[in-house]
Amino acid sequence: MHRYSFILTRPLQFLPVVFGVSLITFILVRLIPGDPARVLLGARATPTAIANIRAQYGLDEPLWLQYFYFLRNLLHGEMGTSIVYKIDVLRLIATRIEPTLALVVASVVLSILIAVPLAALAARHQGRPIDHVIRIVSTFGIGFPPFWLGLMLIILLAVTVPIFPVSGYGDTLFQKLAHLFLPALTIALSLSTVLLRSLRAAMVDWLKSDVATAARARGVPESVVFWRHVLPNSIAPSINLLAVNIGWLIGGTVVIESIFALPGMGQLLVRAIFSRDYMVVQGVAMVFACATVMVNFLADIATVAADPRVKL
Amino acid sequence: MSATPAPDPLLSVRDLTVTVRGEAGERTLIDGVSLDLAKGEILGLVGESGSGKSLLCRALVRLLPSRALAIAGGSVRLAGRELTTASTAEMEAVRGGAIGMIFQNPSSHLDPVMRVGDQISEGVIFHRKLDRVAARAEAVAIMEQVGFTDPARQYSNYPHEFSGGMRQRAMIAVALACDPDILIADEPTTALDVTIQAQILRLLMELRERRGLSIILITHDLGVVAQTCDRIAVMRQGGVVETGAKRQILTSPQHPYTRALIASHPSMPVDYEASEVDDQASQADQAQPFAPAPTPPLAPRPLVEIDDLQVRYPVGGGVFTRRRFFSALAGVSLQIMPGETVGIVGESGSGKSTLARAMLGLSPISDGHVTFDGDSLRLTPAATLARMRREAAMVFQDPFNSLNPRFTIGETLAEVLRVHGKVAPSAIPARVEELLRLVELDPALAVRRPRQLSGGQCQRAGIARALAVDPRLIVADECVAALDVTIQAQIVDLFRRLVATMDLTLVFIAHDLAIVRHLCQRVVVMHHGRIVEEGPCAEVFARPREAYTAALIAAIPDIDPDRRLLMPPASVLSS
Numbered sequence: 001m002h003r004y005s006f007i008l009t010r011p012l013q014f015l016p017v018v019f020g021v022s023l024i025t026f027i028l029v030r031l032i033p034g035d036p037a038r039v040l041l042g043a044r045a046t047p048t049a050i051a052n053i054r055a056q057y058g059l060d061e062p063l064w065l066q067y068f069y070f071l072r073n074l075l076h077g078e079m080g081t082s083i084v085y086k087i088d089v090l091r092l093i094a095t096r097i098e099p100t101l102a103l104v105v106a107s108v109v110l111s112i113l114i115a116v117p118l119a120a121l122a123a124r125h126q127g128r129p130i131d132h133v134i135r136i137v138s139t140f141g142i143g144f145p146p147f148w149l150g151l152m153l154i155i156l157l158a159v160t161v162p163i164f165p166v167s168g169y170g171d172t173l174f175q176k177l178a179h180l181f182l183p184a185l186t187i188a189l190s191l192s193t194v195l196l197r198s199l200r201a202a203m204v205d206w207l208k209s210d211v212a213t214a215a216r217a218r219g220v221p222e223s224v225v226f227w228r229h230v231l232p233n234s235i236a237p238s239i240n241l242l243a244v245n246i247g248w249l250i251g252g253t254v255v256i257e258s259i260f261a262l263p264g265m266g267q268l269l270v271r272a273i274f275s276r277d278y279m280v281v282q283g284v285a286m287v288f289a290c291a292t293v294m295v296n297f298l299a300d301i302a303t304v305a306a307d308p309r310v311k312l
Numbered sequence: 313m314s315a316t317p318a319p320d321p322l323l324s325v326r327d328l329t330v331t332v333r334g335e336a337g338e339r340t341l342i343d344g345v346s347l348d349l350a351k352g353e354i355l356g357l358v359g360e361s362g363s364g365k366s367l368l369c370r371a372l373v374r375l376l377p378s379r380a381l382a383i384a385g386g387s388v389r390l391a392g393r394e395l396t397t398a399s400t401a402e403m404e405a406v407r408g409g410a411i412g413m414i415f416q417n418p419s420s421h422l423d424p425v426m427r428v429g430d431q432i433s434e435g436v437i438f439h440r441k442l443d444r445v446a447a448r449a450e451a452v453a454i455m456e457q458v459g460f461t462d463p464a465r466q467y468s469n470y471p472h473e474f475s476g477g478m479r480q481r482a483m484i485a486v487a488l489a490c491d492p493d494i495l496i497a498d499e500p501t502t503a504l505d506v507t508i509q510a511q512i513l514r515l516l517m518e519l520r521e522r523r524g525l526s527i528i529l530i531t532h533d534l535g536v537v538a539q540t541c542d543r544i545a546v547m548r549q550g551g552v553v554e555t556g557a558k559r560q561i562l563t564s565p566q567h568p569y570t571r572a573l574i575a576s577h578p579s580m581p582v583d584y585e586a587s588e589v590d591d592q593a594s595q596a597d598q599a600q601p602f603a604p605a606p607t608p609p610l611a612p613r614p615l616v617e618i619d620d621l622q623v624r625y626p627v628g629g630g631v632f633t634r635r636r637f638f639s640a641l642a643g644v645s646l647q648i649m650p651g652e653t654v655g656i657v658g659e660s661g662s663g664k665s666t667l668a669r670a671m672l673g674l675s676p677i678s679d680g681h682v683t684f685d686g687d688s689l690r691l692t693p694a695a696t697l698a699r700m701r702r703e704a705a706m707v708f709q710d711p712f713n714s715l716n717p718r719f720t721i722g723e724t725l726a727e728v729l730r731v732h733g734k735v736a737p738s739a740i741p742a743r744v745e746e747l748l749r750l751v752e753l754d755p756a757l758a759v760r761r762p763r764q765l766s767g768g769q770c771q772r773a774g775i776a777r778a779l780a781v782d783p784r785l786i787v788a789d790e791c792v793a794a795l796d797v798t799i800q801a802q803i804v805d806l807f808r809r810l811v812a813t814m815d816l817t818l819v820f821i822a823h824d825l826a827i828v829r830h831l832c833q834r835v836v837v838m839h840h841g842r843i844v845e846e847g848p849c850a851e852v853f854a855r856p857r858e859a860y861t862a863a864l865i866a867a868i869p870d871i872d873p874d875r876r877l878l879m880p881p882a883s884v885l886s887s
Contacts, residue, residue: 214421218435219408
């Protein structure tokens with residue numbers, strides 16, 4: 001069997017996962033107290049008007065039948081119509097997905113750019129002052145909550161020294177990147193610390209490993225020992241750690257998007273919850289869940305690529 | 313091949329001292345070692361683990377394993393050039409370029425995520441400044457020299473795709489790629505099967521002939537030394553206790569430690585008088601010579617009866633593909649009589665350990681029967697397993713990892729006694745002490761944890777744990793493989809005494825045929841999950857019927873240098 005053949009078979013295992021997610025989100029959304037029709041029409045709505053809205057969106061049907069419709073629509077690639085925005089949920093999500101996706105990618109790239117060089121520096125100077133400094137600073141990164149860190153970055157880099165925009169999202173690519181930098185940095189500062197610690201620990205081990213000794217014994221210079229032997233071997237265990245954290249990050253964008261007023265899916269989700277917009281909450285939750293599954297799938301592919309011994 | 317060092321040695325070590333800085337001040341690890349290595353000479357460096365053999369060789373190329381270690385004095389001269397004061401750049405040129413190293417464990421020393429060929433050409437690029445294409449061609453040529461059958465294709469394979477023997481060949485290719493004058497081989501065959509060991513040793517000697525290579529061969533096996541080396545240096549506690557020509561050391565050793573080492577070698581006739589090592593952990597050294605256990609009268613019913621036993625493991629396959637199976641045991645039938653001592657030998661992967669585990673109900677049986685004293689594991693699994701746990705015990709290969717590191721030895725033994733309830737709780741301490749005496753351990757050691765004991769002491773504790781259930785059957789799976797040769801001899805003696813004095817049936821699994829020949833009455837030879845030959849030890853070793861058994865026996869390096877290491881025919885090994 002080819003090492004990469006799981007790429008073809010694995011997606012079949014996603015089906016039960018997606019089914020489970022759809023069931024859980026459907027039930028949980030309906031456990032939130034409150035009625036979308038009442039939220040939509042306000043406190044002084046007549047019972048008839050409320051009943052009309054409920055009938056219009058199928059909310060008066062029994063729960064199992066609602067779920068059945070939800071599933072049936074899902075199979076047709078539809079997620080229903082937003083009660084608040086009055087448009088198709090999928091189209092609504094499509095307009096909001098770009099900022100969120102860009103934010104996640106930018107944060108991950110940024111945290112790798114921060115973590116790898118610092119981990120390398122710390123590992124190669126293990127036990128020396130620079131190692132201690134990097135480790136202490138990275139402890140702060142774990143300690144500070146992202147919402148606080150985000151506000152501090154806004155004060156520092158957007159208000160006091162106005163280099164970056166305070167909030168919002170732009171139209172041109174340059175504007176977008178400028179607007180993404182601070183939120184991405186906020187996430188990267190916490191994400192990179194986790195990555196840094198795991199990478200540094202792996203690098204320290206591999207620097208002491210037989211592989212490194214054998215490379216030195218054949219006259220390979222120390223820097224080449226590091227970049228050609230220690231680094232490639234240290235990456236594999238961090239891939240899954242990164243994947244788990246990206247999964248957490250996808251949900252975490254809710255907070256960051258609110259702070260920086262990014263018009264992404266996180267923001268959409270928060271508003272949908274407040275207005276009991278069931279269809280939108282379900283749709284966004286489904287997209288988040290599928291994205292998490294995809295990230296783990298990509299991590300598996302990356303692991304197989306990084307370590308020729310791994311078979312999935 | 314001269315017996316005396318050449319007047320102008322290639323490598324000359326004088327009073328080399330290595331110290332370690334610790335909390336308790338400085339300790340000397342290598343204590344004023346002086347050695348000479350002539351061109352084309354093979355020097356055997358012999359000693360037990362912890363004697364400083366490996367450290368000495370690391371010190372030669374200044375690759376000390378920790379920053380706390382330092383060369384405190386002495387000189388290392390390579391062709392007249394001082395290495396202890398050379399710059400880092402100069403040392404990088406020496407490492408690989410002048411002195412190549414191969415290591416005991418090729419699996420851990422080869423980079424798992426880099427193609428084998430790239431690791432070979434890596435050194436070529438640095439030392440000979442060749443470009444990638446030329447380095448690749450050079451690497452392929454070297455791979456062919458060390459016995460790769462299809463080097464152009466195998467260049468692109470990863471280490472895990474090779475067998476242990478091929479990995480060691482790759483390691484040798486890495487070391488040879490930069491055309492060094494000296495090869496330091498640190499236990500190059502210890503992790504390998506005897507037949508593969510014979511091939512690798514043969515390869516090293518061929519390379520010496522062809523390239524005029526000087527080799528420092530580190531080993532704990534005097535048989536290996538006797539078969540390959542010109543001179544021997546015996547190391548102990550960081551110092552060289554004796555140096556000399558091979559024959560001189562082997563026939564008339566001067567130092568008592570050398571004599572003990574030679575006496576412990578399992579291919580020699582058992583001779584206990586020479587075991588005068590002063591600081592060994594126990595009294596086993598002053599042991600009286602023991603007659604081989606008398607053959608017990610044939611009991612009507614075998615204690616263990618194995619009938620057409622098959623164990624298969626699923627390999628690969630998944631939800632959508634057909635499952636494939638690997639047959640670890642492909643139909644094994646064996647009877648073990650009460651009181652018998654049976655040795656099971658074979659190369660790694662032959663199914664020895666699987667058989668041992670299946671015999672005690674520790675691995676699932678795919679087909680066939682295991683009967684313990686009349687109870688079938690197949691028909692009445694629960695009852696038979698319960699009996700087995702009470703009447704049979706196992707001793708494991710790794711003495712440290714098979715003991716709970718958080719338990720003291722006394723607690724480990726007490727736990728067994730408590731679980732089985734054969735001894736009243738109040739009598740447990742006394743029984744623990746009795747067990748420790750039985751395995752010749754000082755009862756005062758009962759309060760120690762495994763980490764505070766030596767490997768030999770741990771293995772004795774492991775045996776005591778097995779004896780705690782008062783078993784009728786003990787299965788020992790490679791239980792001396794991880795131990796030094798003098799300790800090995802002590803443990804084998806202990807087993808011999810236990811079998812002689814107690815009513816014990818012993819199944820002793822080993823890849824080392826010499827040990828089995830000394831301990832067991834009957835031997836079972838396994839190959840590819842099948843029994844290829846079985847019979848009384850003396851007979852099988854003297855007149856093997858099967859070509860495979862003969863090849864296995866011929867591959868044991870004998871301590872007598874005149875009994876040449878025979879190269880088993882390749883057809884037998886690849887079968």
